[in-house]
Amino acid sequence: MSMNCKPIATVDERINDIRMRTAQIVNEDILPNESTLWARRRGIADGTDESWTARKDMLELRAEIKERVKKEGLWAPHLPAEYGGMGLDFLAHAYMNEVLAYAIGAASLFGVVAPNSGNQSILVKYGTEEQKQKWLLPLIDGTMESGFSMTEPHNPGSDPRSLDTTAVLDGDHWVINGHKWFTSNGIEADFFIVMCRVTERGASPKEGPMAQIIVPTATAGVDIVRGIGVWGRSESDHCEVVYRDVRVPVDNMLGRVGEGHQAAQDRLGAGRIYHCMNSVGQMWRAFDLMVERAESRTVHGGLLKDKQFVQGFIADSYIDIQSSRLMTLHAAEKVDGGLQGARTDISAIKIMVPAAYSRVVDRAIQVWGAAGVSNDLPLAGMYMGARTLRIADGPDEVHKILIAKNVFGQYAKGESWDFGN
């Protein structure tokens, strides 16, 4: 089924034009070719001649689509124009992203894929000119890959201030020691941005200001222990990494010492919105699949669409999608006015959208029966992705605490909450 995307009457012409051209690529180039484009995920690349042909076809097709995306001026919507991106604000990006995310994996074909996109954004904001030349430009060209290495197995990721990876200055080098895990894209990455504490030799690792340091993965002492198996799979690209006396030049410090926590929050704040925009597009797809099956499957003498249980699924999913979508657009608009003023809205969508996404996909799977959990449909992958999002980017509980803190803070100043702003 094609995505039905028509111009929105209340949205300006430029955004509608971007949406329509994005939908055209999704409908013409990506949806009809999903099984070729993501052959590896479907287990075709098993080392046989046939698998190598499939891999070649896959890479060629991806390159062709990326070329068309670039020609259309739809590449890297999150990046400023001077770095080869579209220079879109968050609101325009949200309107575009709900369209492109309808197709599985399409974000990577439009040059915006985590964790590279988040790393690009912080390199744009905090990087020196030299760092931009060395790390940012190759990351945008696609000749380099990257990871963001913050979470540690022995400390709660939901409280990033607990981290104890250290960076000690030794002459003109930083010496890094620590243990991380769930560093995504770790297998492919050429460099990691590592969150650590700058300390003196022998000082407590829990002390010292936070900093982010660029660490090439080929540096001596960077040990990529494993790609952690997730969701029953034996391996993933979410890596466990040990840093043992890793020496990198002082110039690899990203931003100033002490800016690390703020830089991570900037990165994660934007990342949370991107993930919600993606979830909206994926829900839209799951919804279409659910309706398609309900209209065609006959059970117990009637079409599923005529059963009230299924009608309830459709109505509840409509409500989940539209409320998630409007809250995401609202949060994106707020972010355009400044990240600080949008913190409550970002936390609200971080909780709301992945939960709604889980519910919508769960219903779609139920309507499809056994086919719903099969690899013939994208629903099983979406289900795992939706569940994971309730933990990644900070678990729901942390965001609820933050919302309550912001609300009480406002009332403590003698002002009640203004839902209109």
Ligand SMILES: Cc1cc2nc3c(=O)[nH]c(=O)nc-3n(C[C@H](O)[C@H](O)[C@H](O)COP(=O)(O)OP(=O)(O)OC[C@H]3O[C@@H](n4cnc5c(N)ncnc54)[C@H](O)[C@@H]3O)c2cc1C
């Ligand atoms: C697929 C995936 C990819 C990831 N990619 C990256 C990456 O690229 N880089 C990176 O650095 N990290 C990454 N992470 C790690 C992620 O950011 C952390 O898992 C997350 O921040 C939670 O930290 P934790 O796992 O240590 O859970 P913990 O902090 O131990 O929390 C466990 C649970 O405790 C509960 N909880 C926490 N605080 C409270 C509270 N105050 N009150 C009540 N309950 C609470 C929550 O339910 C939470 O789920 C990834 C994780 C996943 C699953």
